[in-house]
Amino acid sequence: MDSHGECYWHVKQNIKHRFKSAALTKLYKKAAIAYRIEEFNKHFDHICKIYPRVVKYLENDVKFKKLSRAHFGGNWFEVMTSNIVETVNNLMRKAREYPIIAMIDFIISTMGQWFLTRRREAYDVTTPLTPKREETLRKIWDEVGSLITLQLNENEYNVMCREFDAIVNLRSKSCTCKNFDIEKLPCVHAIAAAGKSQPQNTGELIYSMCSKFYASEYWLLAYAETIYHVPPNSQWTNIPEDVTAIQVIGTT
Ligand SMILES: [Zn+2]
Known part of the structure; x- marks a missing residue:
């Protein structure tokens, strides 16, 4: 969609x-x-x-x-701001005054450094999810204690708390609170249901219900590629024909 x-x-x-x-x-x-x-x-x-x-x-x-989060049709996860664009915008504040080649060199070298730092950070993570999501899950886990959970059928659970009675479907990874469906991370009700469903193996079940996009493995993969600088054109070799055929018309 x-x-x-x-x-x-x-x-x-x-x-x-x-x-x-x-x-x-x-x-x-x-x-x-x-x-x-x-x-x-x-x-x-x-x-x-x-x-x-x-x-x-x-x-x-x-x-x-x-x-709004409730009506938005796509996959929103927990992101509701354009912070990432603002970060790049901020980075470019000075560089946008540079000549085009210098500006591109600046973007390449900054992105290269960002990738290097994040790759190192992601490489050291040993948990299934990224550190922030692990912390989110731990906080949710702490809230489960007071909930009353009732199994309804093979997949569905009724999880009752003071403010809201939720129906969780562990198979379709869905909860009537909609938090689980939108963020793709189990809500407190889904975690309670997972505990009821597999008391011996709750942790594994919870991780299986998280979107792969929160996995530390995916985090590392996002920064797997190295960004190389473009060398001076005297060092360029094997330029594809369709690229050499392009005529760039400059303005003076
Ligand atoms: Zn829920």
Whole structure:
């Protein structure tokens, strides 16, 4: 599915500056990060009632309904901001003034260093998931204690807590809280269900329910390639014909 997202943080800043209401910004945040559509609707209705002048902006200008976590159709994982673009943008602040070749050299050498640092970091990890995701899972694991879990059938479990009664399907990796479905990392209910399903082998089952994109192995693979500098053109050999055929027309 083709999905187009919007940076949650940027929209929040726009709302802050345009409408100057801390209470509205809080409500926007609650609606934007809600996992379930009912939860989103509750906060959005609240916005409509208290701040009717904001609704047009949210519905028409930022297509908020479509872009909120609960409505977004694609794989959002836990990323709701364009931080990575901002990082590169920040890096380029000075370099964008450079002549084109110098700018490309700068990008190549910076990316090369970033890859080297991250490759080293990823190489030292011995856990199945990246350190941040391991920590997330540990925190969720600590919350499981107070939950009451009931097996319903071969795959489904009813997990009860004070605020929410969830139905977890371990086979389809899904939970009615929607957290598991959207982030592709087991929610507290799914971890409770995993404990009930395989008390002897819970850890392995939990890891099998995590998206491979959180695996330390995938992290390492992302930085596996080395980025080489482009040598002076006197050292260029074996240039493919389709490349030599290209005529670059410069402007002076
Ligand atoms: Zn859940």
